[in-house]
Amino acid sequence: GKGTVAATPEQGDVEYLAPINIGGQTMNMDFDSGSSDLWIFSTKLPAASQTGHQNFDSTKSTSFKAITGASFSISYGDGSGAAGMVGTDTVNIGGATVTSQAIELATTVSASFVSDTNSNGLVGLAYSKLNTVKPTQQKTFFDNAMPSLAQPVFTADLRKAAVGSYEFGNIDSTKFNGSLQWTAVNTTQGFWQFSSTKFSVGTGAAMANPGNQAIADTGTTLMLANAAVINGYYSQVQGAVNNATVGGVTFPCAAKLPDLNVDVGGNFNAVVRGDDINFAPVDATGQTCFGGLQAISGNLQIFGDIMFKSNFVVFNGGNNSLAMAPHG
Numbered sequence: 001g002k003g004t005v006a007a008t009p010e011q012g013d014v015e016y017l018a019p020i021n022i023g024g025q026t027m028n029m030d031f032d033s034g035s036s037d038l039w040i041f042s043t044k045l046p047a048a049s050q051t052g053h054q055n056f057d058s059t060k061s062t063s064f065k066a067i068t069g070a071s072f073s074i075s076y077g078d079g080s081g082a083a084g085m086v087g088t089d090t091v092n093i094g095g096a097t098v099t100s101q102a103i104e105l106a107t108t109v110s111a112s113f114v115s116d117t118n119s120n121g122l123v124g125l126a127y128s129k130l131n132t133v134k135p136t137q138q139k140t141f142f143d144n145a146m147p148s149l150a151q152p153v154f155t156a157d158l159r160k161a162a163v164g165s166y167e168f169g170n171i172d173s174t175k176f177n178g179s180l181q182w183t184a185v186n187t188t189q190g191f192w193q194f195s196s197t198k199f200s201v202g203t204g205a206a207m208a209n210p211g212n213q214a215i216a217d218t219g220t221t222l223m224l225a226n227a228a229v230i231n232g233y234y235s236q237v238q239g240a241v242n243n244a245t246v247g248g249v250t251f252p253c254a255a256k257l258p259d260l261n262v263d264v265g266g267n268f269n270a271v272v273r274g275d276d277i278n279f280a281p282v283d284a285t286g287q288t289c290f291g292g293l294q295a296i297s298g299n300l301q302i303f304g305d306i307m308f309k310s311n312f313v314v315f316n317g318g319n320n321s322l323a324m325a326p327h328g
C-alpha cells in the first residue's frame, strides 16, 4: 500500500502538520524524523492542557487496546517534552494503515506543546531504537508499515509558506527536479544520520568541516550547524551579527543571502537556497531578519525544515539510505 497526506506549515513555517487517523479519530500531528515516539494529546490530560487541542479519547475507539504497565517519557532538544501511558490502535496515514500501532497517550505535556494548539502530538519517524516506551520498547509507524508498503520509503516535500506533503510507500517523481542523489545513513544513534565534512557558500571555495555529522530532522524548524559553517556563511552576509538579545544571528531583511552547499555523506552536495535561509523578521518593523541557519555546538548538526524547504527528501528504511533532489 501507500499513503499521502498534506503537510501544512504553521504560521512562519515553525512546524509542518499533517492529519492521521487513530481508531476513527483524526489528529493533526507534527511528523518528526528526529524522534521515534508517536504520542498524542488525549482526554487523559488535565483539562487545562487539553484546551484548544484535538484530544484522543480511547474510550471512543472500539479498536484501542491498553498495554498494561507501559509508559513513555520523552524530552526534546528544545527542552519540551511529554509523558504518559501506551496502547495500540489502528493508525491510518493517508491510506497507509497499521492495525496495531503503539500510540502514546500523554498524561502530561510541557507548556510549549499546550500553547501550540495546531499540533496534537508527534509522529516519530526516526529508528525504533530511540522509542522511549518502557518496559517494552515499541516500533514506529514507518517500521510497522514498511512490510506492507509498495516501497520501504517515506518522503518529505516541505515548502516555504506553502502546503507540501508526506508520502509513504511511493516516490513521486513529479515533486523534484533532476535525479535523486543517494547516500547510506549511519543508524548507530537511531537518527537518519550522515557525515557532512565539507561546505561552501555561494560560488565560494569548499571549506573543510572535519569529523562533522548531520541528521535529517523534519521536527526541527531551523538548520543548526557548527561554528565553522555559521562563520563561513554569515561572513558573506553584509550586516549579519550575532544578536544575543534575539538569540541568534540576524541580518538586514534586504540582505542578499547566498546559497549554502553542504556535503551529504561524502556522496553529493545539497543546496540550501539563500532565500530559504531568510527565516523571519524579528519584529514588526521588518528591518531585521532572523537567520534560518543557526549555531549548534558539537559535531552532530541538525538539518531541519530550512533544509527541507530547498530539498525533496526520501528516507529508505529498506536499505538505510537517504536521497535528496531540488524541489520541482
Ligand SMILES: NCc1ccc(-c2ccco2)nc1
Pocket: 015, 030, 032, 034, 035, 076, 077, 078, 080, 112, 113, 116, 119, 122, 219, 220
Ligand atoms: N524536534 C521535536 C520537537 C517537535 C516539536 C516541539 C514543540 C515544542 C512546542 C511545540 O512543538 N518540540 C520538539
